[in-house]
Amino acid sequence: MGRLPLDALEAGMTLASDLFGPDGNMLLPKGMTLTDSHIGSLRTRGVAGADVADGTSGDAPGGADIPSALIEQSATHVFRRFLANDMSHPAVIALFETAVLDQARALASGAGLPPDIPPNPRAESMGDLFFREEGGVDDLVDSEVKLASFPDIYFKIRQVLDSPSSSSGQVADVISKDTSLTAKLLRLVNSPFYGLPHRVDSISRAVMVLGGQEVSTLALGISAMNAFKDIPPELINMRTFWEHSVAVGVFARLLGDAVGTNGGERLFVAGILHDIGRLVLFKKLPHAAVEAIYYAKANMTPLFVAENEVVGFAHPLVGGLLLRAWKFPEALVAIVTCHHKPSACPGDIEPAILHLADIMAVALGHTPPASSMVPTLEPEAWDMLGLAPERLPELAAAGQDQIDDIVGAFFPVRKH
Secondary structure (H helix, E strand, O other): OEEEEHHHOOOOOEEOOOEEOOOOOEEEOOOOEOOHHHHHHHHHOOOOEEEEEOOOOOOOOOOOOOOHHHHHHHHHHHHHHHOOOOOOOHHHHHHHHHHHHHHHHHHHOOOOOOOOOOOOHHHHHOOOOOOHHHOOHHHHHHHHHHHOOOOHHHHHHHHHHHOOOOOHHHHHHHHHOOHHHHHHHHHHHOOOOOOOOOOOOOHHHHHHHHOHHHHHHHHHHHHHHHHOOOOOOOOOOHHHHHHHHHHHHHHHHHHHHHHOOOOHHHHHHHHHHOOHHHHHHHHHOHHHHHHHHHHHHHHOOOHHHHHHHHOOOOHHHHHHHHHHHOOOOHHHHHHHHOOOOHHHOOOOOHHHHHHHHHHHHHHOOOOOOOOOOOOOOOHHHHHHHOOOOOHHHHHHHHHHHHHHHHHHHHOOOOOO
């Protein structure tokens, strides 16, 4: 139908584009079916008119076969994820529309809307193991480093990497001695994520194809996933946590390729480990960590902002300090530390890449446990990447196709 003046709008019409008020704030998302109440509200807000479609999903790419009722249901659900964002930003609009269509397709296939899972109340009765009067964030991380049950393979890989006389062959030999790590690495390397023309059947071959440093970075990142196995499952769903982390890693690598960086494996591992500071907080400060989640939901603010208010510091700083203590490469430490505030790492594009990757993952439903709000996009970070908003649906689709494969590589289904 195109653009109609306010007086011509009728209940039952579907918005063909996001509707903004005179102040620039988004009022209703694309795909929403108008009601009499909506129209009355738009009149009081001084809206002159709206772009409307016919009875389906209008001009949404790939959504012509989805009933408008499902588009509306999806838009209402997905919109809540974006409350901390500027809905007039072109990148946010592109991600919102992509997320709505993804959710609507899922509904059309018979899936239900994902539930809003609250934090487990058990944390409220658990005593925090660390308190502010015991010291600052450095002391918290130091206590975790001393107690962490880190896999032996991590230290063996580090020893080889730290030796000036080490070779790629030695790296391969060390990794190959750990059967679990070897299996995960080979499943990853042979997945569509890498799209190699021939199957890689050994770590030495993986080193030849990808490079010793790249395979080592992957090995260190995967082994770090095993360092947090003692967090009570009722406090945090670890599989959901790592699935979100894998999704961020996948999107980070794709975005890195799109903007022409060379650190694909580093970006992927940064994605895997970007929220590792949350695990330290859950482990040492379970009560405060859950209080931060409640604060974020009540105030519609990103979790890292809530953590700063409740705890005095946030998970990106904790994660970065932990990785530095574990002697991860300094570039990876910086990416993790700045992933919510890339402007704090001026001149480095990789924190901006991880920042957008995290936003994409949450926007598309790959949410971390007990936190479904899309992190706030930093306009400076978006500008630094130099991407056109139109690229985001394409990158989102490519990532969605790969995430399940990577999760399957890390968490294979056991046959009974």
